[in-house]
Amino acid sequence: MSGEDDSSGWQLTESDPSVFTELLKSLGVPLVVDDLYSLDSGALSTFQPIHALIFLFKWVGSSAEPSSGGQYDLEFPGFFAHQVVNNACATLAVMNAIGNIPDLPKGVQLSDLINFTVGMDPQTRGMVITSADWLREAHNALSPPSAISLEGLGLPKTTEEAYHFIVYLPYMGSVYELDGLKDSPVQHGPYEEKGEGWLAKAREVIEARIATYPPGSLEFSLLALHDDPLPTLQTSLSEAQASGNHAAVEEIMVRLANENSKRERWAFENSLRRHNYVGFIHALLSAMGKAGALDKAKEDAQAKMQERIAKRKEKGEAAMDED
Amino acid sequence: MSTEPRIAFKAGRAFRRENTNWVDPDPTKGAVILQNGEDGLLHFIWKNRTTNDSEEDLILFPSDATFAPVTQAASGRVYVLKFSSSNQRHFFWMQDADSTRDKDFVQNVNRLLLNPEELPVWFTGFPDALGTAAFEEPGTAQASSSSSSAQPAQPSQPAQPGQPGFQFTQEQLNQFQSMIESSGAGANVPPVVELSLTDVLTPANLTPLFTSHPELIQTLFPHLPPDLPSPPTPQTIQQVISSPQFRAAVRNFDQALRTGLLGGLVRGLGLPEEAGTGVEAFLRAIQDQAREGGGGDSMDTD
Numbered sequence: 001m002s003g004e005d006d007s008s009g010w011q012l013t014e015s016d017p018s019v020f021t022e023l024l025k026s027l028g029v030p031l032v033v034d035d036l037y038s039l040d041s042g043a044l045s046t047f048q049p050i051h052a053l054i055f056l057f058k059w060v061g062s063s064a065e066p067s068s069g070g071q072y073d074l075e076f077p078g079f080f081a082h083q084v085v086n087n088a089c090a091t092l093a094v095m096n097a098i099g100n101i102p103d104l105p106k107g108v109q110l111s112d113l114i115n116f117t118v119g120m121d122p123q124t125r126g127m128v129i130t131s132a133d134w135l136r137e138a139h140n141a142l143s144p145p146s147a148i149s150l151e152g153l154g155l156p157k158t159t160e161e162a163y164h165f166i167v168y169l170p171y172m173g174s175v176y177e178l179d180g181l182k183d184s185p186v187q188h189g190p191y192e193e194k195g196e197g198w199l200a201k202a203r204e205v206i207e208a209r210i211a212t213y214p215p216g217s218l219e220f221s222l223l224a225l226h227d228d229p230l231p232t233l234q235t236s237l238s239e240a241q242a243s244g245n246h247a248a249v250e251e252i253m254v255r256l257a258n259e260n261s262k263r264e265r266w267a268f269e270n271s272l273r274r275h276n277y278v279g280f281i282h283a284l285l286s287a288m289g290k291a292g293a294l295d296k297a298k299e300d301a302q303a304k305m306q307e308r309i310a311k312r313k314e315k316g317e318a319a320m321d322e323d
Numbered sequence: 324m325s326t327e328p329r330i331a332f333k334a335g336r337a338f339r340r341e342n343t344n345w346v347d348p349d350p351t352k353g354a355v356i357l358q359n360g361e362d363g364l365l366h367f368i369w370k371n372r373t374t375n376d377s378e379e380d381l382i383l384f385p386s387d388a389t390f391a392p393v394t395q396a397a398s399g400r401v402y403v404l405k406f407s408s409s410n411q412r413h414f415f416w417m418q419d420a421d422s423t424r425d426k427d428f429v430q431n432v433n434r435l436l437l438n439p440e441e442l443p444v445w446f447t448g449f450p451d452a453l454g455t456a457a458f459e460e461p462g463t464a465q466a467s468s469s470s471s472s473a474q475p476a477q478p479s480q481p482a483q484p485g486q487p488g489f490q491f492t493q494e495q496l497n498q499f500q501s502m503i504e505s506s507g508a509g510a511n512v513p514p515v516v517e518l519s520l521t522d523v524l525t526p527a528n529l530t531p532l533f534t535s536h537p538e539l540i541q542t543l544f545p546h547l548p549p550d551l552p553s554p555p556t557p558q559t560i561q562q563v564i565s566s567p568q569f570r571a572a573v574r575n576f577d578q579a580l581r582t583g584l585l586g587g588l589v590r591g592l593g594l595p596e597e598a599g600t601g602v603e604a605f606l607r608a609i610q611d612q613a614r615e616g617g618g619g620d621s622m623d624t625d
Contacts, residue, residue: 144572267552272563277572280546282592284524284564285606287539289613291532294523298606301522309384309517313408316364316382 010087010136011143014273015056015163017223018266019142020094026138028107029098032229036222039203041196047226051104052097052169053202057220059164059213069208070177070186078171079114082126083180091139093165095129096178097225100171109134122184145276163221168206170198175205229259328358329435332428336369336379337401337414346393346401348416353378355415357435365439367404369415379413383436385517390432400425520577520602526565533557580605 013019020033031051036043044050079099083092098104099114106114113132117125129135167178170191175198177186191201210218233256240248288294334355337348352372360366360382367388369379381388387408393401400417417425434441533540540557547555547563563569579585585599589608592598598608 144568144575264552268562269566269568271548271550271552272566272568274550275548275568275572277546277569278576278588278592280543280563280569281520281524281573281576282594282609283543283546284529285609286613287536287542288523288528288532289610291536291539293528293532294606294610294613297523297528298518300528301518301520304522305517305519309387310408313382313384313387316362316384 008085008130010085011140012087013090013142015090018269021266022142022270023091023094023138027110030105030228031225033223033225036224039206044199047224050199050224050226051101052167052225054093054223054225055166055168055206055220056163057218059218070188072184073187074184076185080122080178080185081129081180082122084126085130088130089165092180093167097167097169100169141274143273168202175201326359326361328356330357330428330431333418334415335418337416346414352418357432365435385438388436390429390436402429518602521573524573529564577602
């Protein structure tokens with residue numbers, strides 16, 4: 001996923017639920033993304049109804065990646081776009097998900113973009129999406145401003161490589177896997193409406209997939225794309241208050257408080273993500289200077305650097321000895 | 324990173340006779356080559372020019388080694404590679420019949436040993452007194468064992484003195500040397516010990532400051548993100564400096580400073596352009612600014 005220098009102006013984003021949720025808000029979509037720590041029914045029921053699961057992973061093994069089962073559906077009539085720019089992978093996964101959720105409220109620009117791509121092949125659709133300036137700007141607003149552009153200076157890359165994103169969702173009675181790096185969506189078979197519905201089938205498919213990787217070779221996360229709970233909670237609260245159900249009122253208020261504090265934490269993180277810290281760095285160092293603390297901090301930092309160099313040399317010599 | 328040779332010159336090895344201070348030159352024709360390895364580190368290689376084998380390959384870390392003249396050697400063309408971290412000594416003697424470029428080679432070796440990112444500087448490509456210059460196309464100079472000297476592949480250098488008879492007087496060399504020294508860009512600039520901004524702006528360094536100098540916290544508020552969900556408090560500053568986003572920004576800025584290209588950007592902070600040339604320079608400039616602008620309180624004490 002790394003190494004592609006042509007980022008076409010798309011910045012690499014973090015793969016945090018707060019980042020995804022912020023993107024959805026800017027697209028005018030009333031959905032929220034949350035981390036899933038397990039696929040068991042308890043965990044899944046917290047966020048019902050779930051519209052899509054996003055599986056993000058980094059393959060750190062050295063042998064060939066195992067195949068994921070299912071069948072390619074070249075006639076898939078829904079929305080599917082190829083990933084044509086690596087850095088856009090998070091937004092592309094979101095598009096592949098929301099493009100297939102029926103009756104979903106959307107902002108005007110998003111509706112227009114999706115409608116414009118009707119009938120296109122996945123590659124063309126991917127290119128059209130990636131060329132949408134407003135979408136790229138919404139995407140880039142989620143990461144630090146590139147006030148200092150280090151692109152093209154040939155510096156060693158210290159940032160993490162992008163995760164790979166795969167969307168699982170129900171479409172016309174079957175569970176589908178949408179992977180922007182594959183030619184077409186993969187159909188994993190039909191599901192039953194009763195009980196957990198499509199999630200039961202998706203659980204099978206995802207667990208089977210995880211099991212095919214050698215232990216320890218896969219870093220992954222699961223995200224649930226679901227309705228924003230706040231409006232529903234507000235309505236329930238009003239109803240419970242109106243009917244004098246104190247137990248229910250208390251329970252709902254606890255849930256509201258938890259959800260709101262999580263959203264405030266997310267808003268804090270996102271505001272930190274968007275910020276240009278050059279002024280702050282300067283102010284901090286000036287404060288250290290005024291307090292007479294800068295010299296010592298400098299000396300300690302120099303000592304730490306020497307230690308690092310010495311350790312690297314040890315490793316270098318050890319490596320030479322092995323020759 | 325390119326693994327092209329960065330400096331190369333004809334040199335033989337010399338070995339200390341056991342238990343004595345005698346160093347005997349080995350007549351084998353060789354070359355000293357400094358180049359970046361696939362491991363991204365600087366390598367000091369001695370190559371046998373007869374067999375074409377690399378018989379020595381030393382990894383060099385910044386500021387770890389120097390290439391110094393052995394003053395007792397009568398010919399004046401013997402040098403020793405010595406390490407600050409060990410007793411290793413490697414002796415070499417210049418094998419190019421033409422000694423006028425010794426100084427250039429040695430100075431450039433030392434520049435690279437100090438900082439592998441440095442670009443070597445060559446002064447023997449200048450036109451002679453008659454105003455004619457012998458320029459060779461870069462990349463055509465070969466490290467051969469015949470008459471011309473081994474030359475580094477330096478695409479940015481238009482002058483490749485490989486022509487026999489292209490002499491440069493010692494006097495002219497001295498003139499250039501004093502020109503470099505007076506402009507402060509030469510080998511007489513004291514070596515800078517590397518440091519990273521990420522080790523300076525640590526919570527461990529910053530938190531005690533807020534307790535001992537609470538008035539300084541006020542100076543930081545204007546620089547916090549403007550769209551925080553609730554009004555900032557001193558606690559907010561703590562949270563920000565411990566956050567992964569801030570740490571990533573410091574790493575990013577540290578890397579940017581190392582490129583030496585932030586002159587324009589730092590002027591926007593009211594600092595001189597020189598402050599954008601490296602981490603050390605940046606810190607020095609801030610120190611100066613704090614001293615001048617500071618409200619009469621603490622100068623640097625420890």
